[in-house]
Amino acid sequence: MALTGLQIQKLLPKTNCKECGSNTCLAFAMKLAAKKAELSECPYASDEAKKILGAASEPPVKCIELGPEKKLKIGAETVLYRHEKTFVSQTALAVNVNDTDSAELIDTTLNAIRDYVLERVGEKLVVDMVGITQKGSNADAFAALAKKAWDTTKRPLVLRSADAKSLAAAAAAVKGSGSVLVAATNETAELLKAAAIENGHSLAVTAADLDGIVGLTAKLKNDGFNNLLLSFNTYSLAEQFQTNSIVRRAALKDEFKPLGYPSVTFIETDNIFDGTVAATTEISKYGGICVLPNFDPAQLAPLMTLRLNIYTDPQKPIQVEPKVYPVGEPKIDSPVFVTTNFSLTYFIVSGLPHILIESRCGFLLSLRLSFPSPRSAKSTSIH
Numbered sequence: 001m002a003l004t005g006l007q008i009q010k011l012l013p014k015t016n017c018k019e020c021g022s023n024t025c026l027a028f029a030m031k032l033a034a035k036k037a038e039l040s041e042c043p044y045a046s047d048e049a050k051k052i053l054g055a056a057s058e059p060p061v062k063c064i065e066l067g068p069e070k071k072l073k074i075g076a077e078t079v080l081y082r083h084e085k086t087f088v089s090q091t092a093l094a095v096n097v098n099d100t101d102s103a104e105l106i107d108t109t110l111n112a113i114r115d116y117v118l119e120r121v122g123e124k125l126v127v128d129m130v131g132i133t134q135k136g137s138n139a140d141a142f143a144a145l146a147k148k149a150w151d152t153t154k155r156p157l158v159l160r161s162a163d164a165k166s167l168a169a170a171a172a173a174v175k176g177s178g179s180v181l182v183a184a185t186n187e188t189a190e191l192l193k194a195a196a197i198e199n200g201h202s203l204a205v206t207a208a209d210l211d212g213i214v215g216l217t218a219k220l221k222n223d224g225f226n227n228l229l230l231s232f233n234t235y236s237l238a239e240q241f242q243t244n245s246i247v248r249r250a251a252l253k254d255e256f257k258p259l260g261y262p263s264v265t266f267i268e269t270d271n272i273f274d275g276t277v278a279a280t281t282e283i284s285k286y287g288g289i290c291v292l293p294n295f296d297p298a299q300l301a302p303l304m305t306l307r308l309n310i311y312t313d314p315q316k317p318i319q320v321e322p323k324v325y326p327v328g329e330p331k332i333d334s335p336v337f338v339t340t341n342f343s344l345t346y347f348i349v350s351g352l353p354h355i356l357i358e359s360r361c362g363f364l365l366s367l368r369l370s371f372p373s374p375r376s377a378k379s380t381s382i383h
């Protein structure tokens with residue numbers, strides 16, 4: 001039977017030291033009860049607490065922390081549908097480069113990944129990771145490209161190769177970057193597990209079918225390594241959608257631990273429309289990491305906006321702090337517009353400074369707004 005937050009709190013040290021990131025042991029206990037935290041985040045948990053809480057306190061989908069400071073988190077989900085509570089960790093978006101690409105294309109892509117920032121409702125959205133795929137046969141060139149990508153972007157990498165030795169060499173070249181190795185098979189699991197542990201990375205596992213993946217994750221976890229992701233072999237959009245749904249349902253509804261890990265998917269088409277549909281499927285239905293084949297702002301912007309909409313807490317409207325904000329360069333006699341503090345309202349108005357400042361009458365007429373005259377207390381909010 002699941003323990004309540006209060007029952008769990010009795011097993012914690014009750015010193016409220018905050019080292020787990022929660023303000024009190026009770027707050028941390030509530031997170032454990034909701035499966036939004038892991039007991040390992042409390043460095044002072046007793047052996048008794050570990051024994052009693054143990055796996056029961058783990059989220060049904062393991063939280064994988066990426067990057068040198070473990071700031072990029074994927075997994076840790078607790079619900080199948082967003083409206084049940086909220087989704088926790090948004091799908092990480094990556095852009096791929098191949099070791100066979102021209103030097104010019106590699107430089108252009110890495111610089112673009114590093115510099116791209118999309119502003120939406122006050123948030124700065126960036127490309128989370130860089131995919132590095134080995135298509136050639138030169139292990140040194142693959143490792144050198146991984147190092148270059150890390151040095152240029154400082155984003156964790158998704159290193160992909162069918163050759164385990166090349167993958168291990170690239171893992172060593174970017175030691176400490178908190179990247180992902182894709183992917184271990186039955187034959188290469190031992191070598192790649194050692195490379196992941198030695199260099200501080202996570203490891204994706206793959207097999208011809210889900211049974212094979214289950215066998216691999218169970219074995220690696222039994223061996224003491226649990227920083228795992230799942231890489232599925234699917235051959236159509238329908239199969240991709242179906243597999244993602246089956247795996248997430250097994251993890252959440254049946255608490256089937258061998259499938260309780262986030263996934264990593266490379267989008268393989270160069271057709272921007274097909275690729276966008278596949279990436280949309282990943283964002284909407286349980287993708288952990290989605291690697292896009294090319295850098296294209298026309299694809300990234302709608303995907304990031306979609307992701308922002310899905311991975312917000314439906315119980316908390318996105319809001320800006322209520323206060324007076326300058327728009328453009330206001331002067332002492334500039335008009336004051338009154339809006340609600342819903343982000344959508346605020347950013348629609350603040351995004352139109354040329355209309356506000358230079359043509360305010362036209363703006364007021366077209367949107368049926370009025371702003372307060374100096375002699376009137378009346379105002380109109382924009383919804």
Ligand code: SF4
Binds near residue numbers: 015020023025041045
């Ligand atoms: S780290 Fe442990 S002892 Fe400290 S506040 Fe968190 S739960 Fe309590």
